[in-house]
Amino acid sequence: MSFFLNILGIWWGLPSWEGWAPDEIIPKDVLLGISDLFSGNWYDTYPPFHFYLLAVLYLPLNLPAIIWRELGFIDFSGVLVDNSTTNIFHLTYQISYFVGRIVSVLMGTGTVLVVYLCGREISPKQESLLTALIVSLLTPFVYYSKIINVEVPYVFWFCLSLLFYIRILKAHRLTDYLLFSAAAVLSICTKDQAYGLYVLTAPYILISKCIHDRRTLRVGWLQSLTDRKVLYSTALSVILFCAIHNILFNYSGFLSHVQLLIGPASYDSADFFTRDDNNWSQHWQLLLQSLRNVQFSFTLPVFGICLAGLVMSLFKVYRNGFGRDINNYCKLSLLVPVISYYLFFVSVILYSRTRFLIPVCIILAFFGAQFISDVLLSRKRYLTYKVLGRSFVFILFFYMFVQAFSVDIVMINDARYVTEKEMDLTIPKTSYVLGIGDVEYLPRFEYRGFDAYETTHRLSEEEIDAGIYDYIITTSAYDILERHKQYKSKSTTYKMVDKIVNGDTQYQVFYQNSYQPKWNLLNFEGVSSNLDKINPEIIIYVHSRNITNAYNEPELSGLISSMPMNDIGSMMGVLSGQDNKQT
Numbered sequence: 001m002s003f004f005l006n007i008l009g010i011w012w013g014l015p016s017w018e019g020w021a022p023d024e025i026i027p028k029d030v031l032l033g034i035s036d037l038f039s040g041n042w043y044d045t046y047p048p049f050h051f052y053l054l055a056v057l058y059l060p061l062n063l064p065a066i067i068w069r070e071l072g073f074i075d076f077s078g079v080l081v082d083n084s085t086t087n088i089f090h091l092t093y094q095i096s097y098f099v100g101r102i103v104s105v106l107m108g109t110g111t112v113l114v115v116y117l118c119g120r121e122i123s124p125k126q127e128s129l130l131t132a133l134i135v136s137l138l139t140p141f142v143y144y145s146k147i148i149n150v151e152v153p154y155v156f157w158f159c160l161s162l163l164f165y166i167r168i169l170k171a172h173r174l175t176d177y178l179l180f181s182a183a184a185v186l187s188i189c190t191k192d193q194a195y196g197l198y199v200l201t202a203p204y205i206l207i208s209k210c211i212h213d214r215r216t217l218r219v220g221w222l223q224s225l226t227d228r229k230v231l232y233s234t235a236l237s238v239i240l241f242c243a244i245h246n247i248l249f250n251y252s253g254f255l256s257h258v259q260l261l262i263g264p265a266s267y268d269s270a271d272f273f274t275r276d277d278n279n280w281s282q283h284w285q286l287l288l289q290s291l292r293n294v295q296f297s298f299t300l301p302v303f304g305i306c307l308a309g310l311v312m313s314l315f316k317v318y319r320n321g322f323g324r325d326i327n328n329y330c331k332l333s334l335l336v337p338v339i340s341y342y343l344f345f346v347s348v349i350l351y352s353r354t355r356f357l358i359p360v361c362i363i364l365a366f367f368g369a370q371f372i373s374d375v376l377l378s379r380k381r382y383l384t385y386k387v388l389g390r391s392f393v394f395i396l397f398f399y400m401f402v403q404a405f406s407v408d409i410v411m412i413n414d415a416r417y418v419t420e421k422e423m424d425l426t427i428p429k430t431s432y433v434l435g436i437g438d439v440e441y442l443p444r445f446e447y448r449g450f451d452a453y454e455t456t457h458r459l460s461e462e463e464i465d466a467g468i469y470d471y472i473i474t475t476s477a478y479d480i481l482e483r484h485k486q487y488k489s490k491s492t493t494y495k496m497v498d499k500i501v502n503g504d505t506q507y508q509v510f511y512q513n514s515y516q517p518k519w520n521l522l523n524f525e526g527v528s529s530n531l532d533k534i535n536p537e538i539i540i541y542v543h544s545r546n547i548t549n550a551y552n553e554p555e556l557s558g559l560i561s562s563m564p565m566n567d568i569g570s571m572m573g574v575l576s577g578q579d580n581k582q583t
Helices: 002-007 027-035 049-070 083-122 125-136 139-144 151-171 174-188 192-197 201-216 221-225 228-244 251-262 280-298 300-320 326-333 335-349 355-376 383-412 415-426 461-466 476-485 492-501 544-552 554-561 565-575
Strands: 432-436 452-456 471-475 507-513 538-543
Touching: 002 083, 002 125, 002 383, 027 049, 027 083, 049 083, 049 151, 083 125, 083 139, 083 151, 083 326, 083 355, 125 139, 125 355, 139 151, 139 280, 139 355, 139 383, 151 174, 151 192, 151 201, 151 326, 151 335, 151 355, 174 192, 174 228, 192 335, 201 221, 201 228, 201 335, 280 300, 280 335, 280 355, 300 326, 300 355, 300 383, 326 335, 326 355, 335 355, 355 383, 415 507, 415 538, 461 492, 471 476, 471 492, 507 544, 538 544
Parallel strands: 432 452, 432 471
Antiparallel strands: 471 538, 507 538
């Protein structure tokens, strides 16, 4: 089921040069890294490990394109110097896009499998299956498992390290120490923020080791902390980290990446908090925002059950002691990465996203599965209780499935697909078209065949008054983004968009479209997530001088002749300047 949910909609926004997913590692970024051999001051927003993985898969497809780029025939931004390479490069580029997304699908499915294996270390089979099921239905997990963001890859490596973390706590074998170190480094070298998961986890392992060695080997803490398990695993971590970051041949690129990480990538986030307001009130708001994000990821009922399972595990400690039940001890020890992550990453950057909290949700899923297995699916209850319990569990997972499946539905039916068809039919190819905001939030202009188009974040009053653009396209995704960025004062572009929306310019609504599914459980109110950028509402504004021209276009005339009478009346109202909207 996880594979089905993850692969459905994998074609979202394709074919395209940059896609519709914010922060996606597009093939161009990987191909540029290959051309530079990931050296010579090469760096990106994200660490290089996932780039290496994609490079291995992309290279056989794109080796001719890389050679052509070095010869000056093409570049990797979609601009072709020699048209003879157009079809070949476009095809291999789009195949690379799908290959990269399939990697995410497989790593997402693999994450669910690893979570099951973690569960088998500390819980019965039924409980482990329930844990894996909960993780597979996490709403942001389903979304990020089908695009080339680094969220699911770093979570995969984290879950793998979690498996060896549990085994370390149970037996303290050298192999588990080495594998834990390797998986942890791969997670951090896939996305830097994963470091927060290990700041307290590593000392916790060392404390556990000292206690274990004192009890079994009767050695002191100094000898325990300097044996080969600690030394070998530490050395492996350092060597692997330096090798992946290519410190020897790309030290300047590594420094540039770190400067970006602690600078613009950390401070300029589009959210409500700033470092200047780092106080208790903001941290309280941050906690509430994080809880809301986690609740959205699970659905409210399942989130409540996870909290109930956590309370149940804590009660077992109160009743039996912390170390007597090894499985419960290991399960509660899973909270150490959660606490570490929140204190040393979320609280440091002072903003929260649903994607940031996927590791937290995965760990809470273990407690939710325990409550469902021990309480709702208990075999020691009366028949009536069993029937009611199983019915309730079915409703819980069905509700969770519908919310997760809603992600696939809105991606498949994104309003931009229909908008692009309407643009092809109604907007003359000679028009000068402007898209407001990032290309990820707009229709795909590169395939519309316009003589002139551009996208921008900067729109001046002079440009609007001069009417240099025939059509202006805005999206609700840009509106959401700007409201987050400009919580103190609106940008000039945002003010200009406000003027257009309010009818204070020579532009008026030409076309408006949004897809509203009949069953949609994706309630983004109070949620901080990029999922609200899927399926944005699209509004196209036309300059008043172009209304008559648009009406006389043969494509539009053909469209009108095939439309029902009530739709024709609606469109005529728009073209005549009346305040009607086609939705």
